Amino acid sequence: MDGRTVLVTGASSGIGRASAIGLAQLGATVLLTGRDEQRTRAVEASIVRAGGQARASLLDLSDPSAIDGFASQLRDELGRLDGLVHAAGALSRSFAENVEGMELTVATHVLGPFRLSWRLAPLLARADGAVIVTVASGGMYTERFDLPSLVMNRDEYQGVRAYARSKRAQVLLAHEWQRRWQRDGVSSFVMHPGWTDTPGLAQSLPNFHRLGPLLRRPEEGADTVVWLASGAANEDTVRDSGIWLDRRRRSEYYLPWTRPRTSALEDGVQLWAWCEQRTGLGPTDQPR
Numbered sequence: 001m002d003g004r005t006v007l008v009t010g011a012s013s014g015i016g017r018a019s020a021i022g023l024a025q026l027g028a029t030v031l032l033t034g035r036d037e038q039r040t041r042a043v044e045a046s047i048v049r050a051g052g053q054a055r056a057s058l059l060d061l062s063d064p065s066a067i068d069g070f071a072s073q074l075r076d077e078l079g080r081l082d083g084l085v086h087a088a089g090a091l092s093r094s095f096a097e098n099v100e101g102m103e104l105t106v107a108t109h110v111l112g113p114f115r116l117s118w119r120l121a122p123l124l125a126r127a128d129g130a131v132i133v134t135v136a137s138g139g140m141y142t143e144r145f146d147l148p149s150l151v152m153n154r155d156e157y158q159g160v161r162a163y164a165r166s167k168r169a170q171v172l173l174a175h176e177w178q179r180r181w182q183r184d185g186v187s188s189f190v191m192h193p194g195w196t197d198t199p200g201l202a203q204s205l206p207n208f209h210r211l212g213p214l215l216r217r218p219e220e221g222a223d224t225v226v227w228l229a230s231g232a233a234n235e236d237t238v239r240d241s242g243i244w245l246d247r248r249r250r251s252e253y254y255l256p257w258t259r260p261r262t263s264a265l266e267d268g269v270q271l272w273a274w275c276e277q278r279t280g281l282g283p284t285d286q287p288r
């Protein structure tokens with residue numbers, strides 16, 4: 001990946017960190033973001049120490065104005081962006097909101113990535129075959145996409161369900177990027193890493209974390225991210241359906257009641273319109 005520049009969100013820890021390191025090892029210049037300054041800078045330092053190229057920035061994906069500022073800085077500095085990895089994420093056990101009063105899980109997993117991708121779309125369109133990789137979760141298999149119940153309010157909030165619903169929405173969003181932006185040379189893939197031993201898992205699902213040796217190491221969880229972001233999935237495999245695990249495209253549904261009421265396409269279009277409306281970005285669907 002010499003000469004290619006890839007942005008990885010959530011790179012201060014776990015799967016995002018391992019993805020950033022893996023991409024740097026392949027020769028990419030990695031722009032990495034996190035919220036925790038010390039950990040984000042430590043990842044940058046370890047990549048540079050190993051002879052790679054990295055630059056750390058602080059970015060809270062739930063904060064719309066922070067995303068706008070960060071993206072505008074990148075647009076001033078870069079001629080193009082070859083890859084964008086949406087790895088930032090968290091399962092919040094308790095209800096919280098962002099600065100605009102949007103429930104935090106949806107703000108971080110859905111609206112943040114929508115806004116960041118939108119703002120960076122001109123840079124992606126200028127690359128020769130840019131790739132977006134979204135790190136969703138197998139947790140989404142338990143939930144059907146249903147726009148009215150995507151944003152949970154304080155009284156009904158259950159962290160695991162909010163997480164699963166937002167991860168299901170991420171799958172649709174990733175397919176919409178593929179469908180809408182492929183004519184600009186942008187490919188979009190969505191993957192899930194499998195149960196991976198990370199600080200995030202230890203904090204949010206301590207019972208799973210006790211599985212210890214059965215869990216994947218962060219580099220194993222990140223393997224498909226790095227593989228997809230490097231452009232290894234060939235043209236034939238770029239489609240606007242399916243979720244990747246271990247370098248293979250898998251079904252998005254294992255439980256019959258999680259299938260779309262009408263069609264996944266309709267759900268994706270509906271979600272896209274909602275994201276445009278909530279972010280104030282739209283109505284055009286072209287990278288500009």
Ligand SMILES: NC(=O)c1ccc[n+]([C@@H]2O[C@H](COP(=O)([O-])OP(=O)(O)OC[C@H]3O[C@@H](n4cnc5c(N)ncnc54)[C@H](OP(=O)(O)O)[C@@H]3O)[C@@H](O)[C@H]2O)c1
Nearest residue numbers: 010012013014015034035036061088089137195196198200
């Ligand atoms: N571990 C698993 O088994 C597993 C399974 C399925 C899916 N995933 C997904 O994999 C991704 C990485 O998770 P992980 O397990 O590696 O967890 P992790 O170790 O906690 O790492 C999460 C990363 O996301 C960042 N982050 C969280 N909320 C953010 C926000 N609002 N704005 C910006 N950055 C934010 C964190 O930044 P700071 O630490 O700097 O705050 C950190 O860099 C997530 O999207 C998660 O849903 C993980």
